[in-house]
Amino acid sequence: ILNVEQSPQSLHVQEGDSTNFTCSFPSSNFYALHWYRWETAKSPEALFVMTLNGDEKKKGRISATLNTKEGYSYLYIKGSQPEDSATYLCASLNAGNNRKLIWGLGTSLAVNP
Amino acid sequence: DGGITQSPKYLFRKEGQNVTLSCEQNLNHDAMYWYRQDPGQGLRLIYYSQIVNDFQKGDIAEGYSVSREKKESFPLTVTSAQKNPTAFYLCASSTGLAEAQSSYNEQFFGPGTRLTVL
Numbered sequence: 001i002l003n004v005e006q007s008p009q010s011l012h013v014q015e016g017d018s019t020n021f022t023c024s025f026p027s028s029n030f031y032a033l034h035w036y037r038w039e040t041a042k043s044p045e046a047l048f049v050m051t052l053n054g055d056e057k058k059k060g061r062i063s064a065t066l067n068t069k070e071g072y073s074y075l076y077i078k079g080s081q082p083e084d085s086a087t088y089l090c091a092s093l094n095a096g097n098n099r100k101l102i103w104g105l106g107t108s109l110a111v112n113p
Numbered sequence: 114d115g116g117i118t119q120s121p122k123y124l125f126r127k128e129g130q131n132v133t134l135s136c137e138q139n140l141n142h143d144a145m146y147w148y149r150q151d152p153g154q155g156l157r158l159i160y161y162s163q164i165v166n167d168f169q170k171g172d173i174a175e176g177y178s179v180s181r182e183k184k185e186s187f188p189l190t191v192t193s194a195q196k197n198p199t200a201f202y203l204c205a206s207s208t209g210l211a212e213a214q215s216s217y218n219e220q221f222f223g224p225g226t227r228l229t230v231l
Contacts, residue, residue: 004155032217043117043222044203051217089156099144099163099218100171103155 004092006104013080014112020076021107023090027071031093034101035064035075039086047075047088080111116140117223119204124228126198134189134226136204145187146205146220149173156203162187191228198230 004025013019025033032051038044048057053068061078077084087108091101117138126132138145144163148156158171162181176195181187187206191198205220 034217034219043224044220045222046219049217049219091156093218100158100161101218101220103157105153105155 004090004102004104006088006090006107008107009105010108010110012110012112015081017080017111018076018078019080019109020074021088021109023073023075023104025071025073025090025092025102025104026094027068029095030068030071031095033066033068033073034091034093035073036089036091037086038089038106044089075107077109080109082111082113085109085111117204117206117221119202119223119226121226122224124226126228126230128230129193131190131192132198132228134191134202134204134228136187136189136223137185138187138204138206138221138223139185140206140221141184142206142208142221143184144207144218145181146207147171147177147179147187147189148203148205150201150203159189159202198228200228202226202228 007022032049034049035047036044037047048064050066055066057064064075066073087106089106091103120135146161147159149159157173159177160168160171160179162168165184168179168181176192178190203225204223207218207220
């Protein structure tokens with residue numbers, strides 16, 4: 001059974017705090033790890049697609065790292081702002097799964113002004 | 114503007130009625146997907162289509178049907194056989210198999226349809 005797990009389930013931080021959360025995924029037959037941001041009343045949007053062990057990607061104040069050997073990825077937000085409030089989803093693409101993404105339950109982030 | 118549209122945003126139906134949710138994309142993507150989201154659960158795949166006139170069952174296909182007669186369109190019918198149809202439904206698309214290696218199946222989502230069965 002292929003599972004993707006995210007922690008914590010939810011997080012409340014103050015504006016200006018830096019924060020991070022975790023995605024663990026099956027490391028066998030790994031192809032890619034996706035991070036999406038899903039704001040309330042909007043569509044999920046891709047943040048990063050990561051494929052190589054040790055990859056680090058950055059978009060503004062948000063960055064992510066990837067460890068394919070142990071099967072985890074961290075998402076970091078530096079200096080959180082209220083507009084960062086959203087659910088952050090990760091999804092794993094593994095060989096032999098007919099190109100279907102396996103989705104985690106998400107981490108719900110609330111940034112208080 | 115390229116994107117994915119879903120209609121309607123909210124849908125109410127009586128129990129026992131079939132209902133069809135619309136999904137249209139103008140991204141020229143070959144692959145399209147239907148997901149369902151329930152409170153406390155992740156996105157669960159209902160059906161997906163990698164190419165026109167072909168589709169496969171996802172993890173929770175029972176009580177649903179789809180068609181893919183055109184590249185741009187992937188309607189989902191929620192039938193009366195679906196035991197618990199009230200949910201939020203998301204449609205997505207991605208580039209096709211030929212380009213999949215570079216996109217790693219990055220998906221683009223519509224705004225969703227919230228279906229309530231009374």
